Amino acid sequence: MCQHCKDSSAPNPSHFEEGDGLANSPAHVEMALSEYNELIQGMRFFDPHIHMVSRTTDDYQAMRKAGIVALIEPSFWVGQPRTGLSSFKDYYSSLVGWERFRSSQFGIKHYCTMGLNSREANNEPLAEQVMEILPLYIYKEGVVGIGEIGFDDQTAAEEKYYRLQLELAKEAKLPVQVHTPHRDKKRGTERSMAIALEHGLDPSWVTIDHNNEETVKSVLDQGFYAAFTIYPFTKMGNERMVKVVEQYGPERIMVNSAADWGISDPLALPKTAALMKMRGISDEAIRLVTYQNAIDAFGKSGQIDVSDFESGLSVEKTEKFHGNSILRGGQQPDVSKNSLVIQ
Amino acid sequence: MSDIIKTTLWEVISLNTSETESGWLIEKGSASAIELMTAFVASPRFLTKKIVSVSQEQEKKLMEALSGFSITGWSLVRTARVWLLTQLDDSDKNVFIKNIETLFDTAEMNELVALYSALPVLSYPERWLFRATDAVRSNMGFVFDAIALHNPYPSNYFSELAWNQLVLKTIFNDKPVHFITGLEERENENLALILSDFAHERWAAGRSVAPNVWRLVSKFMNEPLLSDMKYLFASGQPENQEAAALACADSEYAPAKALLSTYPEFEKSINEGVLTWSNLEFTDLNTYVPTLQR
16 A cells, blocks of 8 residues: 555565564564464364455465364455446455455355545545445445545545544444554544544554554553554564564454555464474464454354354355355366366 | 235234234335335334244135245244335336335345235236346345245246246355246256356366256257266266156157157156155255365
């Protein structure tokens, strides 16, 4: 999400652009895949922020294999500005249509949050129209919140639509997923929280996303959920994440990948869980920050039924609710990536 | 649309809902169009996630009112959504069409399933033809199933071209062709010839064809199709041989009868009623696995 990347040498200008860059990134840990699989054996993960529209079927297969059973896809910017209302409409429809189906084919339960992202809130004539159709989407099945909304440049227009959408969330009784700005992050985060409280939102219904060591304390102290995005090079590394959990404990903290069209990692959760396990963090704490806390936060929408995925998203079960209990419904067959022969 | 459908749908719903749920539906069913449409969208937030139980008598009533219309296996939400659509004011054609189009344009996957399930009972049925063919184009399996399987709309309204696409895509996607309503009534020569070409492509790739699809060729048996039958008999695969035998038995084409008579054991079990197409009505097809057929 980088419209104004200043540092052209940044290896990943996608979701995060500020910050600690390569120089400060932790040393790369080489670990055999089998070793890593062993550490997370039997764990299951819920990624509360990942943009699957930009990911491949290889990612879906790898995620399922690594134990990711459910995810939330927040609506966001698509890398370039949309020029009309129909693009928004089609994008929102894809989040509850094709992408949801695609995910189900890989045995992963797909939820989403709906919202007008901060960047495009600056195109006011279009933003007005988007606000008119947004109510059509927020009540849909599997929509677990309003998001990702908040500040980017921290303009007046961004504030206006952030406030309007907080009101919408209140009216619809939906949790909120707040994107915090890349630049001037600390003040932007404080301002986002202050406005949410000013509108009378219960902070336990609001997840403040993309935290770091500098923002987390205030977010937790004020009663919000604090989400951390593990995103290579430009944002949180998972070694730092381990330290955060060591320092603050697992309560109201959640980890996500925010994987998108930049160099990001859809396996950020299982990898972080493995690292936590290596560093001696308890299984229960790992479960909370990589699974349960996200379910608690977004389950307030009433749209998350854990029985849909806790023992794996069975295709039969999905189909049952479409009255097709006898059909295969098009589950993707497992294809060996190591075979030279393609049948 | 027949009132019997509306009342039978409601009968099923009222027997499958709590008082709160049915009260909510009654209120929304008589509300303004916009409120009813919002309820259509929001119903999973108010209704239990479950499959409705339908009595044989209720199924019979629906079938009699509209041949091929069945709600067996539907979820409560799907049933309620279809019922809500039957309550939507259709007195002004343009307004009604605009409202339904709005629901289509903003629908998520399960809403699409409900909308396509409702097509056979919606007013102005010919108006939904484009939407219906669009569902056949869908890659969302559940959406495709909602129009293609157990739905009387396509056989009543589709052109031959659109119908053949629907049948072919069902076959192509390994879905059970015998779940298509009106399959026999809409058989046609073009479809039979396309199926033969399709089978040749599959065989060239070392893949197979669901044996059940050969039921669609018997009326149009000719020399090229007869050579397909010979190929099936020679495949050594019992299901293929049974399909060829049944297709020949159903055919009036003398050389097909002659071919069948060279396989007396199949002829006998067909005559005795032991072998019928229902023996080949599989629902767990995987014709892409190359080892199924040699």
